[in-house]
Amino acid sequence: MPHPRPLPAPFVDRPFTVAAARSAGVDADRLRRRDLASPFSGVRVPNGALPAAKLAAVALLACGPTAFLCGGSAAAWHGMPLPPRLARRTAVEVAVPAPGRAIRRRGIIGRVLDVTPAEVVASRDSVRVTSPARTWCDLAVQLTVPELVAAGDRLLRSGRVSLGDLRSAADARRDRRGMVAIRSALPLLDPRSLSPKESELRALVVLAGFPVPGVNVDVHAPTGEFVAMVDLFFEEFGEILEYQGDHHRTDRRQWRRDRTREAELEALGYHVMEVTDDDLANPEALLSRIARNLVRRGWRGELRPLDEIRRHLRIPGA
Incomplete structure (x- = not known):
């Protein structure tokens, strides 16, 4: 099969619209050749010219000058988990x-x-996208409350918005869908969180009625020596929650460090409870386990009713 004819210079190494190519004299047959991908109707991409992260921007090419990224696509563009x-x-x-x-x-x-x-703002790449604060509010119709907290924590940690910005965006919101989730998530946000799953765990713990734990707290020995920074710390009860991602299991050196670290903390009288993604997928069992550990160490509170907790864990529209 003969090689396809070279494209005009403006279309060689970047996405382009079919309309622009036809206006430049490129015929319809050339636009159907295999060296051009068509991720969206009316758009062509030279093979190898499109990083996956840029796919959303390409979608806007065929959508007109007033179009903008929104929802999950805007969140991904802003780096929200x-x-x-x-x-x-x-x-x-x-x-x-x-x-x-x-x-x-x-x-x-x-x-x-x-x-x-x-x-609606223009990014550094001139991509039109809902602002970070507006995007976070829009996510409330697609995420559970803990997931919304994880997205908000990442935004706050990035320094691109403040808690006041998110509150103002919520107050100005005309679309009232998702407002219950937004109002539930706002007081749970904390920029000290270092990972989305850690954020989800903290939100679940507080929504369940447990005391608000310290976030990424440095623990020292009585001599003042630093021992560890722990994810969530119920200091009054000496109870520590640590979220363990898969790398803590698959990385042998990390696994060994974790065991030594845990032994050091328990030698100081603390109890360390590890939490995995499977635990988060079974929140009732997880919360019951946390409650038993806290009660054993002096907590006299009560879990909120399960129906009330489940309400925050539902995926809107599901």
Whole structure:
């Protein structure tokens, strides 16, 4: 098979619209050749010219000048953590301002959003996207409360928004969907959190009615020597919660360090409870275990009713 004809210079190493290529004299047959990918209707990408992270920006090419990234696609663009059910989704969420008509194209989830000019910003790559604070509020219709807390913690830690910015965005929100989740998540946010799962665990603990734990607290021996920084610390009860990702299991050196660290903490009289992603997937059993450990060490509180806790753990619309 003969090699395809070279493309004009503006289309060699970057995504382009079919309309722009046709205007430059590229015929329809050339635009169907295998060296051009078509991730979205009306858009072509020279093979190898598109990092996966840029796919969302390419979707905007065919959507007109008023379109912008929103929802999970905007969150990913801003670097917010998303649960796997959203992170694995290949369709891109694109909105137009109300009262426009939602875009209907292959590979695009079209939405119409009532936004103010300040709620749509241009990134350093000139990609139009909902602002970080607006994006966080919009996520409330797709995430559980602990997942929303994880996204907000990451934003606060990045320094791109303040807690006041998120509160102002919530107060200004015209769309009242998700407001219960937003109001539940706001008082739980903490920029000291170092990982999304740690954030989810902390949110679950507080929503369940346990005391608010310290976050990433430095623990020292009586001599003043530093021993460890622990994820969540119920200091009054000497109880420590540590979220353990898979690398703590698969990395042999990390596993050994963890065991030594845990032994040092327990030698000081603390109790260390490790929590994994499987535990988070079974919150009732996890919370019961935490309660038993705290009661044994002097806690006299009570868990909130399970129905009330479950309400915060539901995926909206599921």
